[in-house]
Amino acid sequence: MRLQDFTDKPLDTCTDLELFNALMRYTTAAAEGRGYNEGKKKLYYISAEFLVGKLLSNNLINLGLYDAVRDELAAAGRSLAELEEYEHEPSLGNGGLGRLAACFLDSLATLGLPADGVGLAYHCGLFRQVFEWGKQAEVPDLWLTWGRESFLKPTGRHYTVHFGDFDLTSTMYELDVTGYGSRCGRLRLFDVDSVDEGVLHSGIGFDKHAIAKNLTLFLYPDDSDDAGRLLRVYQEYFMVANAARLLLDEAVSRGSDLHDLADYAQVQINDTHPTMVIPELIRLLVERGIGQDEAIRITGDVCAYTNHTILAEALETWPAAYIERVAPQLMPIIRDLDERVCAATDDDPAVRILDDRGNVHMAHIDIHVAHSVNGVAALHTKILEETELAPFYRLHPDKFNNKTNGVTFRRWLVECNPGLTALIDARIGEGWKTDAAQLERLLDYADDDATLAALAEVKQANKERFSSWLEGHQGVSLDTASVFDVQSKRLHEYKRQQLSLLWAIRTYLDIKDGVYPQRPVTLIYGAKAAPAYVAAKDIIHAIITLGRLVERDPDARGWLRVVMLENYNVTAAERLIPACDISEQISLASKEASGTSNMKFMLNGALTLGTMDGANVEIAQLVGPDNIYTFGLGSDEVIAHYQKADYNPADYYRKDARLAEALDFLVSPAMVNDADGTMLSRLYGNLTQKDWFMTMPDFESYCATKAEMLVAHENERVWARSCLVNIAQAGYFSSDRTIRQYNEDIWHL
Ligand code: 26V
Numbered sequence: 001m002r003l004q005d006f007t008d009k010p011l012d013t014c015t016d017l018e019l020f021n022a023l024m025r026y027t028t029a030a031a032e033g034r035g036y037n038e039g040k041k042k043l044y045y046i047s048a049e050f051l052v053g054k055l056l057s058n059n060l061i062n063l064g065l066y067d068a069v070r071d072e073l074a075a076a077g078r079s080l081a082e083l084e085e086y087e088h089e090p091s092l093g094n095g096g097l098g099r100l101a102a103c104f105l106d107s108l109a110t111l112g113l114p115a116d117g118v119g120l121a122y123h124c125g126l127f128r129q130v131f132e133w134g135k136q137a138e139v140p141d142l143w144l145t146w147g148r149e150s151f152l153k154p155t156g157r158h159y160t161v162h163f164g165d166f167d168l169t170s171t172m173y174e175l176d177v178t179g180y181g182s183r184c185g186r187l188r189l190f191d192v193d194s195v196d197e198g199v200l201h202s203g204i205g206f207d208k209h210a211i212a213k214n215l216t217l218f219l220y221p222d223d224s225d226d227a228g229r230l231l232r233v234y235q236e237y238f239m240v241a242n243a244a245r246l247l248l249d250e251a252v253s254r255g256s257d258l259h260d261l262a263d264y265a266q267v268q269i270n271d272t273h274p275t276m277v278i279p280e281l282i283r284l285l286v287e288r289g290i291g292q293d294e295a296i297r298i299t300g301d302v303c304a305y306t307n308h309t310i311l312a313e314a315l316e317t318w319p320a321a322y323i324e325r326v327a328p329q330l331m332p333i334i335r336d337l338d339e340r341v342c343a344a345t346d347d348d349p350a351v352r353i354l355d356d357r358g359n360v361h362m363a364h365i366d367i368h369v370a371h372s373v374n375g376v377a378a379l380h381t382k383i384l385e386e387t388e389l390a391p392f393y394r395l396h397p398d399k400f401n402n403k404t405n406g407v408t409f410r411r412w413l414v415e416c417n418p419g420l421t422a423l424i425d426a427r428i429g430e431g432w433k434t435d436a437a438q439l440e441r442l443l444d445y446a447d448d449d450a451t452l453a454a455l456a457e458v459k460q461a462n463k464e465r466f467s468s469w470l471e472g473h474q475g476v477s478l479d480t481a482s483v484f485d486v487q488s489k490r491l492h493e494y495k496r497q498q499l500s501l502l503w504a505i506r507t508y509l510d511i512k513d514g515v516y517p518q519r520p521v522t523l524i525y526g527a528k529a530a531p532a533y534v535a536a537k538d539i540i541h542a543i544i545t546l547g548r549l550v551e552r553d554p555d556a557r558g559w560l561r562v563v564m565l566e567n568y569n570v571t572a573a574e575r576l577i578p579a580c581d582i583s584e585q586i587s588l589a590s591k592e593a594s595g596t597s598n599m600k601f602m603l604n605g606a607l608t609l610g611t612m613d614g615a616n617v618e619i620a621q622l623v624g625p626d627n628i629y630t631f632g633l634g635s636d637e638v639i640a641h642y643q644k645a646d647y648n649p650a651d652y653y654r655k656d657a658r659l660a661e662a663l664d665f666l667v668s669p670a671m672v673n674d675a676d677g678t679m680l681s682r683l684y685g686n687l688t689q690k691d692w693f694m695t696m697p698d699f700e701s702y703c704a705t706k707a708e709m710l711v712a713h714e715n716e717r718v719w720a721r722s723c724l725v726n727i728a729q730a731g732y733f734s735s736d737r738t739i740r741q742y743n744e745d746i747w748h749l
Contacts, residue, residue: 003072011076016086024150027059031176037183041749043115046243047101047270050119051093053570057084062178089571091125091141095490096596097308106408107739109179113749118243121189122219127204129528129567134544138204138531161241164325168192170242180410190242191216224532237327240277262301266747269305272316272362278369279333304746305366305373308593310388317359350391367392372746374403377594377615405594406735412600416574419458436734443728452720466579487584488526491536493693494591498539504562505662511556518710522561526568538683545675578604585610588693590635599733605723622729627722631705632698652696659699
């Protein structure tokens, strides 16, 4: 097969759109030619998010067609790189949770495991972030309008979903998930034909009551009012009602008599959003003639739950009245499950599914019924067991297990960093692409001058590549001789973008006093804030304001730059991560469940500046103290502060003049004159009076550790050696390893 077979016109006369569509038809035909992973028992990975990123290059690489297609296009005077730019990234996710789901689909397909992702086809995705007056504004991301035919295959499968006062008919679409040199898997996305982008008014506003028209418009519609929260419950029930019917139909068609359903199907519940699949499966099994006790047991054997956060506000609870309205058929089952819990635990209120204010605790349903409960990094699982979910761990110790996250090296190295891929291939061959542990063989080159110099050259080339991409996208040009210091992840106070911001202010003030860093530093942020998250938007505004101020100041501009990428997404990450020198992983210890960008940065030869939190702890163990820079309070100390409620930011403000000066600068005329003073004062008040995520106690050690790191960076050889050790030890963080462990311990596919 050649690309030319997929269009009637000669390649050199096609428009970009015609070529892009031909390429998509070509990869689809090639994927279908490979066939799909099949087996008696199949996994359904149900998730509100699948942050898959652009598909074209990834599919070409996984199908082994990349070089041939690039050459065929080049022979016709066309450029594959330009067509890659042309593709619009699917907007089906928010952050780590969704990107993890996408990495898992890649690994499942590559390992030959029968598995579907199941989710929703959001028409406008999360949102597209634009900066207006130095603030985040949100506009709809019309990715599906841009390319529905090229992205989604209709399947002809429909289900009727019964809501409390109306029915909706679903339509199922499919997207092929290509594995690396293997058969394929599928991502199945449900939609409703009546959904209508016409209901959108200003920005991402829309009529939240017209469910038939808005159900699948947005991922995480604004939940700051009742209508928005109710809409999320409608979305969640719609997702799982379809998933449950699909898995039952498929299991029966493969021979299940439903009593043996767990031999045919496994469901992974990705965070609590798909939790209603549990009562829904129980309901459907009972409807098909199975007794309630057995239906609960079967559902438990089928379902497993992953927890991705310990933040209380992210653990969903829904008023029973909402579920009563959206899916009244589930409430008798939820009440029955709650009564069983009461009977088994002497009415212990800590573990009840329904609390005395009439709220349903979604995670509690998962933990009581599912056969497995896992955290996503060793420290996170330990905190779940010992602190956050301790009463549940005492009840069900055998269910708890850890599955440290991973990322697919096909996208996060082979695709995004061809220079480093070629260097590694030349040293140790290509086996690491499917057996990531082989990267350790790079350690043989840890003292090889030529390899270390080549590594530094690759980094420099990637910095230049990123800079020219950024120039084209945002009109910002960077000093590629500066240190690229990067923090890219969702904007959240616990991740503490405000901590690196205070460092930037401190550094700016020092420069004004004539004290300079070893070499210029470019601080690069990529982050979206949830539309209703006021404190997060204040932080974005402060970052952009500081960036503008430094830019205008001839004393500082040559030494410090503060850049906020607009609309950070997978595509931007693929450019940014290979260009990074310092990877900021600075969450308040105990709060970041795992982090996955920490793994991607390490794999691409950046050194971590981080707290002992999430998977940073495991990175530190693997690379050793010489090859990572850690600082700050430990998780035990943080947990103790919360328990004793004894942290007071004013103590630090009073004691540390350098910190106080940096904080005060936030509301100084230099900042406020060019900004929204209300937002900056609110941020200032938040930090000096509340500082719920303890930025201040860690400020001094953060600054000292970063200073040490900037000194170390000046020794090019030693720095490159550390980068090499990080790459060599990154094999553990391949999602292939993670998926093998899920399969061995939980799914048994
Ligand atoms: C929270 C919120 C709150 C604001 C509105 C939208 C929204 C949507 C989802 C969530 C739950 C976030 C859960 C999550 O993404 N957890 C991340 O999961 C990663 C994969 O396991 C992990 O690496 C990160 O540490 C964890 O934060």
